[in-house]
Amino acid sequence: MPPRRPAEPDIVRYYTDVYTEADRLHRTPQGRLEFARTTELLARSLPPAPATVLDVGGGPGAYAGWLAAYGYRVRLLDLVPAHAAAARRNHPAVPAGVADARRLPLAGGCADATLLLGPLYHLTDRKDRVAALREAARVTRPGGPVMAAAISRSTQIIDLARQGRVDEVTRAAVLATHATGVNDPRTGFTTAYFHRPEELVAEFAAAGLPAPRLYGVEGPLWPLLDALDVGPAERLFRDAVDCARAVESDPAVLGASCHLLAVAPA
């Protein structure tokens, strides 16, 4: 493993200078699957518009913009200043600022629902992930949904293997990441943590939240989508969505999704 460094500068640098997050959910079939299924799951659990939704780790605002278009009052907070600025540019009606999910500058109970679709990916210490969940619970009115996403433990090994990138150089790091959940940035991405389904459930409990409903977001067919050279085959895309929906709560395949979504009332 590389030496541990403070995570935040790494994450801010990655999203500012290395990776373009802005169109991630529309650029590739896999991104479209994530967006289609996440919005489906959000729509099922959110209170009706014009409820107030706090989007913590909202990035450049893909979900905030979608929610605002449906009449929700949305506020976005993100660790990366460039993301908050992009969200303000992309969605002028959505107030967006810089904040850390572990210390939200907000009064308790100010939101009807809180999204945490990103911060848990990047907090490698359990106490930090629990702090972010506890903050999400604090700022959500009692009974309102806290909806938190995690990247599945299996995602990296599946994603690199389908690209033929598990080789003599990367194999040890990939296996170590699969064992510990802590990403080795030499294999790509940045400071990151990959969850097993039961860990996400236990972290909700440690944050004082009720046991969440847990969903596999993309289902097991996601690795096929970007493996096609000829762009999205619409039939395969629709089948991947149907398959994800059919098995979304099956504990036997939850971890085969790229992302997990956990939902519990504050």
Ligand SMILES: C[S@@+](CC[C@H](N)C(=O)[O-])C[C@H]1O[C@@H](n2cnc3c(N)ncnc32)[C@H](O)[C@@H]1O
């Ligand atoms: C993969 S992006 C997801 C963005 C958006 N929520 C989405 O799902 O498209 C992860 C986001 O989490 C943000 N993030 C990471 N750690 C955070 C923290 N401790 N507090 C707030 N935001 C954080 C990153 O800056 C980034 O915008």
